[in-house]
Amino acid sequence: MSRRRRFWNVFRAARVQDDIQRELAFHLAERADQLRADGLSAEEATRLARRQLGNLSVQAERTRDADVALWADACARNVRFAVRALARNPGFAIPVALTLALGIGANTAVFSAIDTILLQPLPFPDGDRLMRVTQTSDDSAETNIAPARLEDWNRLSDTFEAITGYFMEDVSDTSGELPERVRRAFVAPRFLDVWGMAPARGRDFVAAEHQDGGPSAVLISDRYWRSRLGGNPNALGSPVRIGATSYPIVGIMPAAFRFPDRDVDLWLPSTAAASAPRAATWYEGVGRLEPGVTVDQARADLAVVQTQLGAQYPDTDAAVAVSVVPLKDAAVGGVRGSLWLLFGAVSVLLLIMCTNIAALLLSRAVQRQQEVAVRFALGASRVTLAAQMLTETAVLVFVGASISLLVVAGASAAFRMLAPTFPRLDEVSISWSMVLCTVVSAIVVAVFCGLFPAIRCARGLDALGAAGRAHVSHRHSLQWLLVGVQVALSVMLLAGAGLLLRSVQELSRVAPGFDVSRVLTFRVSGSYAESRDYNRVVQRIDGTLDELQALPGVDSAATATMLPGVPGQYEIEFTLVEGRADTEPRLVAESRFVSPSYFETMQIPVLDGEPCRRRPVGESDVMVNRAFAERYFTPRSPIGLHLVDSGRIVGIVGDARERGIDRDPVPTVYACFSAPNPMPAYLVRTRGEPEGMAQAVRVKLKELEPLRSVYDIAPLDEQIGSAFSENRLRSWLLALFAGTALSLACVSLYGTLSYTTRLRRREIGLRLALGAGRGGVVRQLLASALRVVGLACVIGLGLTALFTRVLSGMLFGVSTTDPATLAGVVALVLTVAVFAALLPAVRAALLEPVRVLREE
Numbered sequence: 001m002s003r004r005r006r007f008w009n010v011f012r013a014a015r016v017q018d019d020i021q022r023e024l025a026f027h028l029a030e031r032a033d034q035l036r037a038d039g040l041s042a043e044e045a046t047r048l049a050r051r052q053l054g055n056l057s058v059q060a061e062r063t064r065d066a067d068v069a070l071w072a073d074a075c076a077r078n079v080r081f082a083v084r085a086l087a088r089n090p091g092f093a094i095p096v097a098l099t100l101a102l103g104i105g106a107n108t109a110v111f112s113a114i115d116t117i118l119l120q121p122l123p124f125p126d127g128d129r130l131m132r133v134t135q136t137s138d139d140s141a142e143t144n145i146a147p148a149r150l151e152d153w154n155r156l157s158d159t160f161e162a163i164t165g166y167f168m169e170d171v172s173d174t175s176g177e178l179p180e181r182v183r184r185a186f187v188a189p190r191f192l193d194v195w196g197m198a199p200a201r202g203r204d205f206v207a208a209e210h211q212d213g214g215p216s217a218v219l220i221s222d223r224y225w226r227s228r229l230g231g232n233p234n235a236l237g238s239p240v241r242i243g244a245t246s247y248p249i250v251g252i253m254p255a256a257f258r259f260p261d262r263d264v265d266l267w268l269p270s271t272a273a274a275s276a277p278r279a280a281t282w283y284e285g286v287g288r289l290e291p292g293v294t295v296d297q298a299r300a301d302l303a304v305v306q307t308q309l310g311a312q313y314p315d316t317d318a319a320v321a322v323s324v325v326p327l328k329d330a331a332v333g334g335v336r337g338s339l340w341l342l343f344g345a346v347s348v349l350l351l352i353m354c355t356n357i358a359a360l361l362l363s364r365a366v367q368r369q370q371e372v373a374v375r376f377a378l379g380a381s382r383v384t385l386a387a388q389m390l391t392e393t394a395v396l397v398f399v400g401a402s403i404s405l406l407v408v409a410g411a412s413a414a415f416r417m418l419a420p421t422f423p424r425l426d427e428v429s430i431s432w433s434m435v436l437c438t439v440v441s442a443i444v445v446a447v448f449c450g451l452f453p454a455i456r457c458a459r460g461l462d463a464l465g466a467a468g469r470a471h472v473s474h475r476h477s478l479q480w481l482l483v484g485v486q487v488a489l490s491v492m493l494l495a496g497a498g499l500l501l502r503s504v505q506e507l508s509r510v511a512p513g514f515d516v517s518r519v520l521t522f523r524v525s526g527s528y529a530e531s532r533d534y535n536r537v538v539q540r541i542d543g544t545l546d547e548l549q550a551l552p553g554v555d556s557a558a559t560a561t562m563l564p565g566v567p568g569q570y571e572i573e574f575t576l577v578e579g580r581a582d583t584e585p586r587l588v589a590e591s592r593f594v595s596p597s598y599f600e601t602m603q604i605p606v607l608d609g610e611p612c613r614r615r616p617v618g619e620s621d622v623m624v625n626r627a628f629a630e631r632y633f634t635p636r637s638p639i640g641l642h643l644v645d646s647g648r649i650v651g652i653v654g655d656a657r658e659r660g661i662d663r664d665p666v667p668t669v670y671a672c673f674s675a676p677n678p679m680p681a682y683l684v685r686t687r688g689e690p691e692g693m694a695q696a697v698r699v700k701l702k703e704l705e706p707l708r709s710v711y712d713i714a715p716l717d718e719q720i721g722s723a724f725s726e727n728r729l730r731s732w733l734l735a736l737f738a739g740t741a742l743s744l745a746c747v748s749l750y751g752t753l754s755y756t757t758r759l760r761r762r763e764i765g766l767r768l769a770l771g772a773g774r775g776g777v778v779r780q781l782l783a784s785a786l787r788v789v790g791l792a793c794v795i796g797l798g799l800t801a802l803f804t805r806v807l808s809g810m811l812f813g814v815s816t817t818d819p820a821t822l823a824g825v826v827a828l829v830l831t832v833a834v835f836a837a838l839l840p841a842v843r844a845a846l847l848e849p850v851r852v853l854r855e856e
Helices: 003-037 042-053 056-067 070-087 090-119 147-156 191-195 222-227 295-312 327-367 369-377 382-418 432-459 477-508 528-549 598-602 626-633 690-704 716-723 725-759 761-769 774-810 819-845 849-855
Strands: 130-137 140-143 160-173 180-187 218-220 239-242 245-252 264-269 284-289 320-326 519-524 554-560 571-574 587-594 606-609 621-625 647-653 668-672 681-686 710-715
Touching (some): 070 090, 090 327, 090 382, 090 432, 130 327, 160 239, 191 284, 284 295, 295 320, 320 327, 327 382, 327 477, 327 725, 382 432, 477 725, 477 819, 519 690, 519 716, 528 681, 598 681, 626 668, 647 668, 681 690, 690 710, 725 761, 725 819, 761 774, 761 819, 761 849
Parallel strands (some): 587 668, 621 647
Antiparallel strands (some): 130 140, 130 284, 130 320, 160 180, 160 284, 239 245, 519 681, 519 710, 554 587, 621 668
16 A cells, blocks of 8 residues: 555544454455355354454454554544643643744744845845935935936946936825825836836836926826726826826836835826936936846946046036945835844743743643553553653644734734834735744744653653652752743843833933924925926915914914924035135034024024024025034134025024934034925924814915815924834833733743642641741742742843843933843842742642641
8 A cells, every 4th residue: 555545544544444344344254154165054154263363453453554654643643632631621721822822923923024024025026136326425425316417327337227216295186176195206217117017007108208398197006096096997098187287197007016105106207307407416216237236346337437427527426426225225224123123022032932831831741640650551652652742732832823823914913003114014914934934933832842841751650659649859940940041031021121111211301402392293285396486485385384373373383394303314514605724624514494483483592693584585594503603613603604505694593403302413504494395394383282273274274275285294292203113112012022021931930839839738738737937938938939030030131231232222311231220120020020929838838737648
């Protein structure tokens, strides 16, 4: 019989048994017929035939062993026995399975996020060949790309298939009954060629549509097609109305296309041709490498190209360099540390859960010594018993792993809700890598949890009577070792969570240099095309500020390029009209465009000079902060000096944490100009709660400009909080993991101490009968538990010293060896351990000696 047939016979045992019985009955009847033919009676023939064939039960067993795969049959019997054993004890099986589901599910959920965000290539053909291309210069770290320079790179580069660019803006979609904010991207030629994708319906842009005065066209996202157009199959050719301008739809992108930004729903051809000035940096660049080209080769190639351009255009290109970075690194690099931290923490939590369950299984194995002894006496081998214990663990793990898929789905949804700014989270889904991670985790957990009880049972007992004797001197060191491991790992997680929470607390206590309270922020849709008539843009924004200022309940209103306190920087080098000695440092500072009322609105004090005022287009006053004045002009004052392309310095203001509340103030130059672009951020200081003014602001702006939409409306403190949501998320998740770990360690401590006191009932009863005090029994049991916990705390602090190296770059205002935090963690663990150990210790001390001795 083939091996495959023998294997499948394991799963059709009843049919195999019936076939064997029929075959034996046939042979028995055939032999009896032969004997009757020799002259024996029917009764004598049947009796002799049975004697000649031997024991039919033994023959059936031998035949069955030849017809089935014995190893598979043994596994099947072990599984059936394990299921029955666990079903008889649901109070043990259900909590263990749910604990495993939580641990494996959380581990798989975080791994799936890491796999999708960090490990998998971008969801484009040959996504690893996509590069982020930007230009750099001496006076700024990084800028966008000039359209003419982008065309030169495409023409001269030998390492890129194509390089394209785009810029985005928020505008009002007036196609429906009410204006609705939508984000659109103007894209340079070769845009879809670089991404390696084509429209799901319709076509790409043609060359004429990228020319000034050419026909208009728009590509729409699948999301826009379904939500705004109802999935109309005849949408091609339909108009999309932005403001007062209509664009015909020429194509619909696939649902998977969510770049360059997942909020972009419209793509339009940019007409920023090579005729644009080389100093106008508009595009964010993306390029696709030629097959086989490395990143270093591409960098070297573009460096040579830009050197040639610098010689050809010395005024604009001599100081320009090129930066080439893999697009995936640029997109996800900011969250790499947080994701690996969470994965490490959840893996430690899974290890603690495994240790906890191993301790429970070990205790259960000791309780089953009577059963083990009986099976030994009946001839079971040590290998058979060890295999049975491992099978029971495997069944528990299988149930937990199956349930964990539900945990994964819920955790992934919660992760998307709690971390909406994380890149590529919308790509996380059930995949083979996720299933493989679950399977691998289940195998590792099954081996780890089942190994200790399997070894304990394999040792067995040689005598049936030995199973009933209590060994007073038995220390059960393995159980206490597992408790110590859990406590040590819990201390490490608690210390990390404590440091992160302290960091968040310190961040909330920072004095930003401006008043965050009662400030409502928002933006109004606009287009860079409005810049062609900048006088009109300035009039519109100044008029809006005046109308907002006149609203009841508003103290002041202002505009700024970027919200204060939200991470973001634009550092450039300034030049004095009056000149500066060569020995003096260069004037490198943060550049901010703000309206003259910005300092009043944000309550940034004017320390010297006078507040800036509104000036005609082309003129502006300049304010500098104290850090700028002290770094570059001590002991003289910069007031009255002129900055090239900025204006006259009229005053000095206090230092503010403009680049983010987690960064110290830096030298900053404020150009007092209310319209740095057609879509500045608005800041409105209210007399009451800012949320109460949101509707009044919307109504006023609707009256002023009915074709524009208001978006990103929220109090400034919420905007700042959202910018640091990643910090809070990893802090609270790590705190949740640490709290769960400590709870599991305390449950394990409680269970282990309860079990050991139960085994020591006779010893404790004898001591009480001989006059030992009940308080002394409690103290002794507490001391035995706290010795383990104390040593584990010391080891945990040692692990913390290694763990906090990872956290060093994530902390603000707190050291990795903060004594208060570490001492608080140790005190918390010891306190919780005392409460966990107190109940079994008191219960043991309240034993009645006479009753215990009678039981023995």
